[in-house]
Amino acid sequence: MSNILTxxxxxxxxxxxxxHGAIEVLLRKxxxxxxxxxxxSLQISSHEILALVGESGAGKTTLGRLFSTLEIPTNGEIMxxxxxxxxxxxxxxxxxxxxxxxxxxESLDPRLSVRxxxxxxxxxxNLNRQEKEDRLAYSLMAVGLxxxxxxxxxxxxxSGGQRQRVAIARAIVSNPKFVVLDEPTSALDASIxxxxxxxLVDLFEDRDYTYLLITHNIAVARFISDRIAVMYAxxxxxxxxSEDIMTDAKHPYTQxxxxxxxxxxxxxxxxxxxxxxxxxxxxxxxRFHPRCPYAMEVCKxxxxxxxxxxxxxxxxxxxxxxxx
Amino acid sequence: xxxxxxxVSNLVTTYKTVYGSIRALDGIDLxxVEGESVALVGESGSGKSTLGLSxxxxxxxxxxxxxxxxxxxxxxxxxxxxxxxxNIRGRVVFMIFQDPLNSLNPVKKIGPQVLEALxxxxxxxxxxxxxxxxxxxxxxxxxxxxxxxxILERFPHQLSGGQIQRVIIAMGLLMKPKLLIADEPTSAIDVTLxxxxxxxxxxxKKEHNMSLIFxxxxxxxxxxxxxxxxxxxxxxxxxxxxxxxVIMSPSHPYTKGLISSLPxxxxxxxxxxxxxxxxxxxxxxxxxxRYHPRCPFIMEICRTTEPALVPIRKxxxxxxxxxxxxxxxxxxxxxxxxxxxx
Numbered sequence: 001m002s003n004i005l006t007x008x009x010x011x012x013x014x015x016x017x018x019x020h021g022a023i024e025v026l027l028r029k030x031x032x033x034x035x036x037x038x039x040x041s042l043q044i045s046s047h048e049i050l051a052l053v054g055e056s057g058a059g060k061t062t063l064g065r066l067f068s069t070l071e072i073p074t075n076g077e078i079m080x081x082x083x084x085x086x087x088x089x090x091x092x093x094x095x096x097x098x099x100x101x102x103x104x105x106e107s108l109d110p111r112l113s114v115r116x117x118x119x120x121x122x123x124x125x126n127l128n129r130q131e132k133e134d135r136l137a138y139s140l141m142a143v144g145l146x147x148x149x150x151x152x153x154x155x156x157x158x159s160g161g162q163r164q165r166v167a168i169a170r171a172i173v174s175n176p177k178f179v180v181l182d183e184p185t186s187a188l189d190a191s192i193x194x195x196x197x198x199x200l201v202d203l204f205e206d207r208d209y210t211y212l213l214i215t216h217n218i219a220v221a222r223f224i225s226d227r228i229a230v231m232y233a234x235x236x237x238x239x240x241x242s243e244d245i246m247t248d249a250k251h252p253y254t255q256x257x258x259x260x261x262x263x264x265x266x267x268x269x270x271x272x273x274x275x276x277x278x279x280x281x282x283x284x285x286x287r288f289h290p291r292c293p294y295a296m297e298v299c300k301x302x303x304x305x306x307x308x309x310x311x312x313x314x315x316x317x318x319x320x321x322x323x324x
Numbered sequence: 325x326x327x328x329x330x331x332v333s334n335l336v337t338t339y340k341t342v343y344g345s346i347r348a349l350d351g352i353d354l355x356x357v358e359g360e361s362v363a364l365v366g367e368s369g370s371g372k373s374t375l376g377l378s379x380x381x382x383x384x385x386x387x388x389x390x391x392x393x394x395x396x397x398x399x400x401x402x403x404x405x406x407x408x409x410x411n412i413r414g415r416v417v418f419m420i421f422q423d424p425l426n427s428l429n430p431v432k433k434i435g436p437q438v439l440e441a442l443x444x445x446x447x448x449x450x451x452x453x454x455x456x457x458x459x460x461x462x463x464x465x466x467x468x469x470x471x472x473x474x475i476l477e478r479f480p481h482q483l484s485g486g487q488i489q490r491v492i493i494a495m496g497l498l499m500k501p502k503l504l505i506a507d508e509p510t511s512a513i514d515v516t517l518x519x520x521x522x523x524x525x526x527x528x529k530k531e532h533n534m535s536l537i538f539x540x541x542x543x544x545x546x547x548x549x550x551x552x553x554x555x556x557x558x559x560x561x562x563x564x565x566x567x568x569x570v571i572m573s574p575s576h577p578y579t580k581g582l583i584s585s586l587p588x589x590x591x592x593x594x595x596x597x598x599x600x601x602x603x604x605x606x607x608x609x610x611x612x613x614r615y616h617p618r619c620p621f622i623m624e625i626c627r628t629t630e631p632a633l634v635p636i637r638k639x640x641x642x643x644x645x646x647x648x649x650x651x652x653x654x655x656x657x658x659x660x661x662x663x664x665x666x
Contacts, residue, residue, distance in 0.1 A: 055514035055515065055516060056486070056514055159602055160368070161602060189367035189368055189541060189603060190367060190541060190542070190543070190582055190585050190586070191367060191581065191582065191585050191598060191599040191603070192367075192602065193585070193587075194585035194586075194587070194596040194597070194598035194599070195598045195600075197587060197596055198595045198596055198598060201591045201595065202595075216514065216515060217587075218515075219586065219587040219588060220587050222587070222588075222589070222590060223587035223588065223589065223590060223591055223596065224587075224591055242590060243590060256516065257515070257516060259519070260515050260516045260518070260519030261515055261519075261544075262518075262519075262522070262542070262544040262545045262547065262548040263544050264543070264544055264547055264571050264583065264586070266548075267547065267548055268548075269518075269519040269522055269523065269548055270519060270523070271516045271517065271518075271519030271520035271523065272516055275468060275470050276514065276516075276517075
């Protein structure tokens with residue numbers, strides 16, 4: 001049994017959507033909240049790759065930021081290596097977590113050289129100059145960049161793929177335990193995406209990393225991950241081994257999502273009916289019910305919880321009663 | 325009987341930049357008949373956006389037509405003046421651009437600007453302008469905009485990127501052009517919405533016999549939306565053919581590489597077969613075949629001479645592997661860079 005590296009326990013993240021000062025309080029107005037993540041529980045095991053899949057507004061980036069300590073939960077708690085994350089231990093825990101972002105142009109400081117960018121995470125360490133240079137060379141070579149050629153360059157001199165490799169080098173230089181990757185290849189050309197995905201897999205297999213990969217691209221999720229968690233309107237609706245999710249999706253939203261993905265196997269794509277839900281005022285009961293072809297009465301009033309069905313867990317009343 | 329709508333012949337367009345002249349398009353041949361949808365697939369620097377802009381004559385000021393011809397509805401458009409083009413744009417050809425935010429006037433509400441475009445069509449058709457708003461609301465509903473009447477009163481900055489793109493697509497559909505050119509229209513929106521919009525484009529194609537040029541970097545989307553696929557690389561069309569043929573039996577090594585780069589299956593089944601190297605620079609393209617530095621089937625002739633276009637089944641391919649001249653050389657062929665397995 002692999003042990004749990006990090007865990008979200010009934011975590012919610014609400015962002016204020018309206019001004020709520022003295023006047024609003026006096027007028028007894030209710031504050032408006034964007035419920036980006038709403039009561040999510042998720043365990044990530046050591047040395048696994050978990051892909052968080054969903055569309056915009058599903059909450060996956062926010063959940064990723066909660067796991068990487070860039071956001072503090074409104075409710076619930078984040079556990080990392082058995083410790084509950086709080087203000088005091090956050091700096092210590094953060095040293096074991098790194099993030100790779102979507103747009104390398106925005107995530108690399110344009111005024112710094114590649115050397116400065118990649119070594120930045122080691123700023124507070126007690127490594128001496130030579131040790132840092134060694135780590136720099138090692139990290140750059142690990143991502144396929146020649147240190148002699150690239151260490152003094154600036155981001156503007158690099159191609160998109162090279163920038164993203166620098167971002168990955170920066171993420172691995174401090175030997176993290178946990179790497180959160182937010183759409184790491186979405187901004188790259190198709191041929192470069194393949195190279196970077198291969199690189200991420202190579203790095204993972206050589207080292208004791210754990211990845212949380214956030215993506216809207218199901219094919220990428222399927223390729224790289226061991227497990228896939230599908231998010232919709234701030235909740236996890238289905239989670240399980242990647243192959244099971246791809247070939248035997250149980251949640252109606254997952255099924256609709258898979259049908260809408262263009263692939264070379266078919267000329268037909270089919271989108272689900274209806275609109276993406278409002279996060280200010282999500283539909284009552286199951287958030288997918290207005291768009292669900294199987295909606296029942298209970299779906300309109302009560303939110304389903306994740307229940308195990310075979311190898312996966314599904315939050316859907318089609319399965320809720322069966323597995324009781 | 326379908327008529328030839330667009331004929332591009334040997335088109336060369338050149339950008340003048342501080343780094344020198346860049347031939348963004350270097351001898352493009354492409355033809356489209358009425359009711360046909362063509363997807364232009366390529367990566368950064370392939371020239372696919374430039375080709376779209378060339379057809380509507382909206383190239384940036386530092387770009388000019390250096391050679392070749394574009395014939396639209398039987399009329400050669402490269403020599404036309406701007407006012408002559410204004411008559412053609414919107415009626416015959418309409419383009420949806422890549423960056424939706426730049427397509428709308430930021431100081432005007434959505435309603436008046438889209439209606440303005442629709443009025444052009446109504447005046448041309450001699451219809452009463454009273455019906456325009458109703459048709460606009462229907463079009464916004466077709467692209468799944470909730471509360472269209474509310475959206476009409478908003479300013480562009482109040483809409484999300486996805487909503488703006490949908491408004492632009494609705495505008496394109498409302499214009500009912502003979503040829504719609506869409507440059508990455510679905511790249512900024514969710515995959516479920518993309519599926520709805522691709523379906524909508526298909527309906528329009530069938531109901532109004534509308535031709536479509538769909539520019540995309542995603543070959544899977546190209547396959548879904550198009551009858552014909554044109555694969556572009558570094559300013560050249562390297563393969564053009566019916567989408568089933570290009571995808572199921574690709575001829576050009578670049579097309580094969582693009583298809584096998586697509587993530588499929590799981591990592592346990594092996595690494596993705598990626599194309600080595602980076603997309604060719606258009607500023608300093610490699611001599612001979614532009615793809616040769618990345619090609620695993622490279623031969624001597626590829627390094628020196630640009631390949632001729634050769635017909636294969638129903639497609640056309642620019643590759644020495646398929647030319648009779650190089651057939652003799654294939655026997656002596658030493659496969660080049662061998663890290664890539666196809």
